[in-house]
Amino acid sequence: MTRDRKRVDGQWALGEREPLNANEQFKQAEDPLLVRERIEKTYAREGFASIPPDDLRGRFRWWGLYTQRRPGIDGGRTATLAPEELDDEYFMLRVRVDGGGLNVAQLREIAALSTEFARDTADITDRQNIQFHWIRVEDVPEIWRRLEAVGLSTTEACGDCPRVILGSPVAGVSADEVLDGTPAIREITERFIGDPSLSNLPRKFKSSVSWLPDVPFQIHDLSFLGAEHPELGPGFDLWVGGGLSTNPRLADRAGAWVPLSEVAEVWAGVAGLFRDYGYRRLRNRARLKFLVADWGVQRFREVLEQEYLGRRLADGPAPVLPASPVDHIGVHKQRDGLHYVGAAPVVGRVSGTRLAALADAAEAHGSDRLRLTPYQKVLVLDVADPEPLVRRLESLDLRVDASPWRRATMACTGLEYCKLAIVETKARAAELVAELERRLGDQRADITINLNGCPNACARTQVADIGLKGQLITGPDGSQAEGFQVHLGGALSLSQEDEAALGRKPRGVKVLADDLPDFVENLVRNYRADRADESETFTQWLTRAEDSQLTP
Structure with missing residues (x-):
């Protein structure tokens, strides 16, 4: 690849540290993660009007907060109004659910927060998150306290940082799964989410770890997908450089096989490479996919191995893929003889009231594990007798026998x-x-x-x-x-x-x-x-x- 060296793309590894746009300026001025202290000590006490623009429309995102659209503004004015004219004084708040897994206590807390602070709003997103609306900045510290008390957080749910890590909704229970990727997801979140060394990436960083191809792995910056190596056994095939938006690109296979024990290390290596070599000049060219497209996947792998891992990755075979995406709706047998039940709300829209009823239904039928899917659906795991639960879910308009539409x-x-x-x-x-x-x-x-x-x-x-x-x-x-x-x-x-x-x-x-x-x-x-x-x-x-x- 040839490149005009007169053009500076803001690649840190090449010494190009000058911030080249407003977003890079506020990130360089202060680690966005540090805004939490101001939210708790100042903005929650003094209210919306006390929040300066760089925090409001910038650093707040690192804690899952976006201002909502002010009601009554039609779509024709979206691109013509100044940000302060579009902003409502309420926030959307994303709750990270890495791998999609929730227990009953966590779901109950989410439901309670929705009804108390979010006007009973809750959406299941296609990133396995839960999304609230109508959040006041005055209530954010209490919401964080209660989420964190049950093992949840909003840390880096948005922003130029590692977003929620997708995982198979049936990890650990599917009869078709050979290797459960959940330990790697847990290690990544514990070691690297909230790590200041990765809190200033060129743009968002989306990733997934799943043996089964029931997550949209081809559209991520980085994906690990289950593959059986003929000599080394089960592990994960490495994919890089996917992303959609206005310049869609499907990810490339790097041709590398990664054992479960090394997934977190390789994940961190790719994130570090993106941090150092990613483009920071233009926001619309800052995703990892542009670097992979310019370099080619072979050079990307070489830089990853030589500069970030210090060793060569094993070559590996392509994964075996199904004929179509798997959504898990309906009643299915688990490997242990129990069942999981997949239910479909309409396009992920639920409510705190309905989530509370879902938690009650799961517990009443012997389950303490639920999973959100990357297709805006929900599963209840570990059910011995699924039919009574099916009837209960259907009464909540969570359809198990859902129409194809x-x-x-x-x-x-x-x-x-x-x-x-x-x-x-x-x-x-x-x-x-x-x-x-x-x-x-x-x-x-x-x-x-x-x-x-x-x-x-x-x-x-x-x-x-x-x-x-x-x-x-x-x-x-x-x-x-x-x-x-x-x-x-x-x-x-x-x-x-x-x-x-x-x-x-x-x-x-x-x-x-x-x-x-x-x-x-x-x-x-x-x-x-x-x-x-x-x-x-x-x-x-x-x-x-x-x-x-x-x-x-």
């Missing part, structure tokens, strides 16, 4: 709370699911639908069968209205006969939000009528479908 639809936070959003997503998605259940109840189809309120792809727009990116479009009367640009044919975790793929944007295919149920219904009916046979997937059909079959 409920189980395969995700949505980001959207215009309701997010300052970056252009359109509403959660309510639109709920309406879409209800309409598809009504209209296509007899149409069984494995089609994923992801709705995003802006181009940032928090709901993984580009890797869904039907990805919907929010934007304003011109309606029939010539006025601007909420709508979606359509991405079709995205896929992850495909078998090696196929390949993971980013969805394509058929030319001119945009749909008004009000017309979304009609559009998806017509698209599904066209697929069902025209597919070669029942084995032809939606993605396969798209490769030969006529444009007329894809348009609204």
Whole structure:
């Protein structure tokens, strides 16, 4: 790779330490983790008006806090208003749930905090987090105290730092799992989350550790995926350089095999490499994927081995992948003879009241372990007799026998709370699911639908069968209205006969939000009528479908 050395990208390893944008300036001025003391001693006592901008819209993120969107501001004004005009005096707060695992006491505390401090709001995110809204800065110290008392935290839930580490929702219980990655996740979180040496990365750092490919490993900065080495036994295949947003890129296999005992060390090596060599000049080119794309995965591996590990990693085989993503909804047998029960809320939206009832239901049926999934769903583990629990979950509108539309639809936070959003997503998605259940109840189809309120792809727009990116479009009367640009044919975790793929944007295919149920219904009916046979997937059909079959 050749590179114009006249351009400075802010790579620390090359001595380029001058902060090149406002974010780099406030991070260099002070470790963002130190803002916690001011939150506890000053802002919680003096209120929202006492918070300066660098803390409010910068360092607060390192503790999981984002200001909400002020109510009543439509999507057309998202890019035109100053930050202080968009800010409400309430916060979204993310609770880290590394690996997705919660016990009943933790879930009960989350539920109580939701009802007491967050107006009964709670969302299960596609990062295995729990997200609150309507949080006042005055209440944050008490929320932290109570979360930490049950072993939870919001440390580095946002910001340019290591985000929550995804893990298989059935780690340790699945009959298909050979090696449980949970000890590595636990070691990483205990050793490195909140570590000042990794609290100033060029951008966010997303990672996963899972034997099973039931997490979206191809879109992470770093993933460890289960693989059996012919000589060394079970371990993990190393993937680097994935990420979505406005410049989507799927991760590359590094060709390296890592034993469970060394996952944390390699994780820290990659994070350190990103810290030192990552680009810090432009925020939109600061993710690890840009460095991997410029260097190539082979050079990346060499630098990792030579400068950060001091040894060569073993070459390893590619993992064996399933034909489609696994969501774990329904009743399934565990390796110990007990059962886990997977249930689907609508696009992750729950409430403190419902989570409290879920905790009661799990405990009443002998379980002290629950798992959140990267698909906005929830599992109850260790159930001896699942049928009574199924009935209880269904009464809470946590569907175990979920329709394909409920189980395969995700949505980001959207215009309701997010300052970056252009359109509403959660309510639109709920309406879409209800309409598809009504209209296509007899149409069984494995089609994923992801709705995003802006181009940032928090709901993984580009890797869904039907990805919907929010934007304003011109309606029939010539006025601007909420709508979606359509991405079709995205896929992850495909078998090696196929390949993971980013969805394509058929030319001119945009749909008004009000017309979304009609559009998806017509698209599904066209697929069902025209597919070669029942084995032809939606993605396969798209490769030969006529444009007329894809348009609204």
